[in-house]
Amino acid sequence: MKITVNDVTIHYEKSGNGKPLLLLHGNGEDHHIFDKLAAKLKNHYTIYAIDSRNHGESEKTDLFSYETMREDMFAFIEALNLEQVSLLGFSDGAIIGLMMAIEDQSVFDKLVLLGVNLKPTDFRDKIYDIIWKNYNETKDPLLKLMLDEPNIELGDVRDIHTETLIIAAEKEVFKLETYTNLVNTMPNAKLKIIPGHKHETYIQDNDMLYEDLVRFL
Numbered sequence: 001m002k003i004t005v006n007d008v009t010i011h012y013e014k015s016g017n018g019k020p021l022l023l024l025h026g027n028g029e030d031h032h033i034f035d036k037l038a039a040k041l042k043n044h045y046t047i048y049a050i051d052s053r054n055h056g057e058s059e060k061t062d063l064f065s066y067e068t069m070r071e072d073m074f075a076f077i078e079a080l081n082l083e084q085v086s087l088l089g090f091s092d093g094a095i096i097g098l099m100m101a102i103e104d105q106s107v108f109d110k111l112v113l114l115g116v117n118l119k120p121t122d123f124r125d126k127i128y129d130i131i132w133k134n135y136n137e138t139k140d141p142l143l144k145l146m147l148d149e150p151n152i153e154l155g156d157v158r159d160i161h162t163e164t165l166i167i168a169a170e171k172e173v174f175k176l177e178t179y180t181n182l183v184n185t186m187p188n189a190k191l192k193i194i195p196g197h198k199h200e201t202y203i204q205d206n207d208m209l210y211e212d213l214v215r216f217l
């Protein structure tokens with residue numbers, strides 16, 4: 001399905017029944033990373049698996065910023081008249097969800113943030129250097145986005161009272177103190193570390209989070 005919001009055409013797949021649950025993928029991906037998980041979650045929720053602008057089958061634009069994608073998602077929720085929305089975001093999708101909650105947490109029932117970061121400096125040094133090298137070779141604006149943004153301060157999340165589950169891999173691309181700092185600052189957040197996994201391996205084409213998510217949501 002496609003919808004035009006915030007002057008951009010967004011592609012999404014809708015499935016299931018129940019309260020709305022938005023699924024937002026990471027940088028350079030599309031909604032299909034959630035296919036196995038969505039196939040189970042649709043038994044409990046109405047799933048909106050979304051391609052962010054400049055990703056998947058959504059419109060390609062010259063605007064590359066998390067603020068712009070945040071406004072896309074606010075407009076998406078408003079256009080479809082969604083209420084009691086929960087959001088599951090991975091990496092860039094988690095950043096968008098967190099920034100939405102900073103702006104207006106009233107739109108959310110619950111949040112699940114997978115592999116989120118607050119700043120580019122949250123990257124482990126070796127990973128940051130690899131991204132810079134790849135950007136210098138390709139000039140890919142999606143890589144530049146990760147090098148420049150987001151720029152969220154811990155104080156920005158202090159007043160988010162939405163019940164939030166933060167999930168990170170044991171072998172994250174980000175420093176693990178990113179997550180402990182978040183859960184120690186957000187009043188209603190809890191943290192789950194996935195042992196033995198890397199940033200993307202527990203979510204891409206994987207449904208291992210299904211039972212944890214159903215319990216939380």
